[in-house]
Amino acid sequence: MLYLYFWLCQLISIVSASGYARFFDNDSQGNDDDLLRDLLVNSDNIASWEPIFANITAGGLDYYEFSINKNASGQGFAPSYEVLIFMSGNICQYPLYLPNDTATMEKNIAANITKDIQLAMLYSFNESMASNTSMAMHQLFDNGYVESLAVSPIDTDYLGMDLGESPIYNTTLKYPNLYVMIQLYNTTTGKPLEVNSRTKDLVWNYRLGISESDLIYQWDERSWLEVLDTDNNSALLMSGNVTSDSVDSKTNYTVYDPSLYDVYIYTEKEYNYLYEAQLSHSICAIKHGNYLTTSAVENITSHDLEETHLRVQKYVAASNNGMSEFFYVTGLNASTTYVSILVKKVGQSGNLTDVGGILFDTEEFTTKKDDTCTLIHGLDFCQGITYSVPSSSLAGGNKTLLAQTYEYIATGLYNNFTQALQLIPCDNELDARYSPLRTCDDCAQSYKNWLCTVTIPRCTTEESEYYIKRKKEESRNSFINSYVNPLRDYFEVLPCIDMCYHIVRDCPSDFGFSCPSGNSNSALLLNSYNYYIEDSDIPTCNMLYNN
Ligand SMILES: *[C@@H]1O[C@H](CO)[C@@H](O)[C@H](O)[C@H]1NC(C)=O
Ligand SMILES: *[C@@H]1O[C@H](CO)[C@@H](O)[C@H](O)[C@H]1NC(C)=O
Ligand SMILES: *[C@@H]1O[C@H](CO)[C@@H](O)[C@H](O)[C@H]1NC(C)=O
Ligand SMILES: *[C@@H]1O[C@H](CO)[C@@H](O)[C@H](O)[C@H]1NC(C)=O
Ligand SMILES: *[C@@H]1O[C@H](CO)[C@@H](O)[C@H](O)[C@H]1NC(C)=O
Ligand SMILES: *[C@@H]1O[C@H](CO)[C@@H](O)[C@H](O)[C@H]1NC(C)=O
Ligand SMILES: *[C@@H]1O[C@H](CO)[C@@H](O)[C@H](O)[C@H]1NC(C)=O
Numbered sequence: 156m157l158y159l160y161f162w163l164c165q166l167i168s169i170v171s172a173s174g175y176a177r178f179f180d181n182d183s184q185g186n187d188d189d190l191l192r193d194l195l196v197n198s199d200n201i202a203s204w205e206p207i208f209a210n211i212t213a214g215g216l217d218y219y220e221f222s223i224n225k226n227a228s229g230q231g232f233a234p235s236y237e238v239l240i241f242m243s244g245n246i247c248q249y250p251l252y253l254p255n256d257t258a259t260m261e262k263n264i265a266a267n268i269t270k271d272i273q274l275a276m277l278y279s280f281n282e283s284m285a286s287n288t289s290m291a292m293h294q295l296f297d298n299g300y301v302e303s304l305a306v307s308p309i310d311t312d313y314l315g316m317d318l319g320e321s322p323i324y325n326t327t328l329k330y331p332n333l334y335v336m337i338q339l340y341n342t343t344t345g346k347p348l349e350v351n352s353r354t355k356d357l358v359w360n361y362r363l364g365i366s367e368s369d370l371i372y373q374w375d376e377r378s379w380l381e382v383l384d385t386d387n388n389s390a391l392l393m394s395g396n397v398t399s400d401s402v403d404s405k406t407n408y409t410v411y412d413p414s415l416y417d418v419y420i421y422t423e424k425e426y427n428y429l430y431e432a433q434l435s436h437s438i439c440a441i442k443h444g445n446y447l448t449t450s451a452v453e454n455i456t457s458h459d460l461e462e463t464h465l466r467v468q469k470y471v472a473a474s475n476n477g478m479s480e481f482f483y484v485t486g487l488n489a490s491t492t493y494v495s496i497l498v499k500k501v502g503q504s505g506n507l508t509d510v511g512g513i514l515f516d517t518e519e520f521t522t523k524k525d526d527t528c529t530l531i532h533g534l535d536f537c538q539g540i541t542y543s544v545p546s547s548s549l550a551g552g553n554k555t556l557l558a559q560t561y562e563y564i565a566t567g568l569y570n571n572f573t574q575a576l577q578l579i580p581c582d583n584e585l586d587a588r589y590s591p592l593r594t595c596d597d598c599a600q601s602y603k604n605w606l607c608t609v610t611i612p613r614c615t616t617e618e619s620e621y622y623i624k625r626k627k628e629e630s631r632n633s634f635i636n637s638y639v640n641p642l643r644d645y646f647e648v649l650p651c652i653d654m655c656y657h658i659v660r661d662c663p664s665d666f667g668f669s670c671p672s673g674n675s676n677s678a679l680l681l682n683s684y685n686y687y688i689e690d691s692d693i694p695t696c697n698m699l700y701n702n
């Protein structure tokens with residue numbers, strides 16, 4: 156490696172400027188002068204887990220050398236027979252995506268200035284790849300993203316047993332280095348891009364990371380994010396199950412690092428620039444794009460319902476996925492569509508870094524048209540309430556006060572029930588219980604979930620055959636009429652009938668719970684509950700996330 160550099164430096168002084176393209180002909184293998192001049196455009200050693208940030212232009216060739224560490228791939232008692240090397244990269248900016256210079260970007264888009272140009276990654280264990288690119292593996296960046304895996308074999312010789320009767324091996328790497336090149340290609344010719352008046356000023360800004368433990372840049376086709384609900388100025392998003400991401404998942408499942416996940420919120424227009432420029436798989440483009448707001452700047456967890464500024468608060472809480480990270484987006488405009496994107500940090504042996512990361516697919520949401528409904532969440536008693544409820548004419552737009560009012564109604568009703576529950580002998584010996592499979596806790600939980608959904612109606616301004624139109628003075632129960640006194644008429648998303656089935660299943664028959672059935676009292680059923688329809692675009696009924 157040192158030798159190579161010495162050699163390059165010696166030769167650079169005697170290089171004469173001449174044609175570039177010859178380097179790629181198979182005949183030009185002997186012409187080291189041209190080769191070396193081009194290699195020196197941006198040649199570098201690349202260290203594990205430290206991505207390169209670089210710019211490349213037409214005619215440029217960035218050449219990197221990665222020293223393979225045979226001990227990095229978990230060589231324990233038994234030796235491994237190969238070393239895996241993960242390469243990944245992102246395009247951050249290029250002439251069709253310049254978030255800080257919209258005028259130039261729009262001009263470039265109109266002229267389709269990057270037509271038939273693509274960035275490619277080439278790699279090989281053989282250093283003479285530089286003079287004969289046909290021996291290298293080629294990989295084009297796709298939607299701003301490239302990834303590849305190189306496998307370097309290890310030669311293993313058995314030497315005998317040591318004193319502790321453990322085998323000793325002599326392991327040697329077949330190849331000490333991996334060589335990686337980055338270059339722009341003309342996709343029409345399949346050859347490196349020529350420098351001409353059209354291409355000479357075009358710059359691609361990219362990142363490249365190499366590691367023996369993981370892909371530094373990753374793309375995940377799931378969104379792993381669910382839009383729970385919106386109102387006219389906020390939205391609540393929930394991640395998938397983060398239980399296994401707890402700081403020490405072996406000893407304590409309750410400690411989470413909320414900085415592991417973040418969301419970026421884009422307006423539809425700004426995201427479309429990125430998407431049309433085909434950078435939608437580049438976490439670098441997303442994190443350095445012209446986003447509206449992000450949770451990445453939050454250094455504490457919170458869920459302040461009274462926040463009105465443009466911001467994304469985050470917190471980790473129980474959900475129907477196990478544990479989820481919640482993102483509360485505030486300060487939004489009414490009747491507007493936004494694009495949300497989840498990202499996850501990656502790290503080397505437990506250390507998270509800000510470089511690289513996992514990018515998930517987008518999730519869109521649209522805010523409601525007016526303040527008929529208010530999004531509430533983070534309640535103490537009805538923790539599963541993470542949806543919009545009828546706004547109150549009494550709370551003066553104070554979302555905290557509104558949430559407290561609904562909780563007050565639900566806790567009042569629940570207290571009478573728990574007194575009744577204490578009279579039923581369900582927490583005694585197993586055989587004295589009403590059912591060997593269900594406990595008082597199951598009954599209390601199902602009752603609580605049911606109670607929360609029936610006393611706290613889910614509100615929407617959208618009309619649908621599944622929803623019931625409620626006049627503001629005629630909500631589903633009198634407590635809402637008097638304590639909440641809804642601001643306007645609204646549509647109610649009825650609770651799912653399953654909420655009722657769960658109490659019947661989980662509670663002693665002494666309570667006499669029963670649910671309306673489709674045959675005998677379908678009118679009652681469809682006025683109080685609805686059925687869950689899996690592939691509907693809109694929720695056909697309401698469920699707590701943690702039912
Ligand atoms: C270039 O050389 C390699 C090996 O030297 C050969 O396999 C390949 O076919 C050649 N390519 C062209 C386009 O001549
Ligand atoms: C790439 O180019 C941009 C603008 O031309 C410049 O601001 C940036 O520093 C360059 N980045 C690197 C890594 O050279
Ligand atoms: C865009 O400009 C802002 C402020 O000038 C700067 O902080 C940011 O790094 C720039 N982003 C890119 C991708 O150049
Ligand atoms: C630009 O050129 C590419 C490649 O030929 C083509 O796929 C794309 O549709 C063009 N875009 C516009 C906006 O003309
Ligand atoms: C291990 O293998 C290498 C290369 O084959 C050889 O040079 C070296 O002497 C060997 N070491 C031992 C301890 O046998
Ligand atoms: C790519 O090659 C074709 C065919 O030689 C040429 O017409 C076109 O201008 C080239 N594109 C660029 C961006 O140089
Ligand atoms: C886990 O960590 C939390 C917060 O530090 C602590 O309250 C709890 O007692 C811990 N649980 C165990 C089992 O160590």
Ligand SMILES: *[C@@H]1O[C@H](CO)[C@@H](O)[C@H](O)[C@H]1NC(C)=O
Binds near residue numbers: 454455
């Ligand atoms: C968190 O951010 C606030 C404001 O951005 C800052 O004042 C505070 O010092 C930060 N706290 C920590 C622990 O970084």
Ligand SMILES: *[C@@H]1O[C@H](CO)[C@@H](O)[C@H](O)[C@H]1NC(C)=O
Binds near residue numbers: 396399475
């Ligand atoms: C969440 O993840 C944990 C750990 O991987 C798992 O034990 C649990 O069953 C998951 N929860 C759900 C609801 O899938």
Ligand SMILES: *[C@@H]1O[C@H](CO)[C@@H](O)[C@H](O)[C@H]1NC(C)=O
Binds near residue numbers: 503504505506
């Ligand atoms: C994280 O990095 C620091 C400093 O680089 C190091 O001291 C520490 O051991 C690392 N932690 C783990 C879990 O690898």
Ligand SMILES: *[C@@H]1O[C@H](CO)[C@@H](O)[C@H](O)[C@H]1NC(C)=O
Binds near residue numbers: 553555559
């Ligand atoms: C909103 O209501 C809460 C709870 O009653 C109260 O603590 C808070 O001060 C109120 N906020 C405003 C701006 O009045």
Ligand SMILES: *[C@@H]1O[C@H](CO)[C@@H](O)[C@H](O)[C@H]1NC(C)=O
Binds near residue numbers: 567571
């Ligand atoms: C709860 O029980 C008390 C006493 O039995 C009764 O007065 C009250 O009306 C009950 N509350 C509800 C909401 O049913």
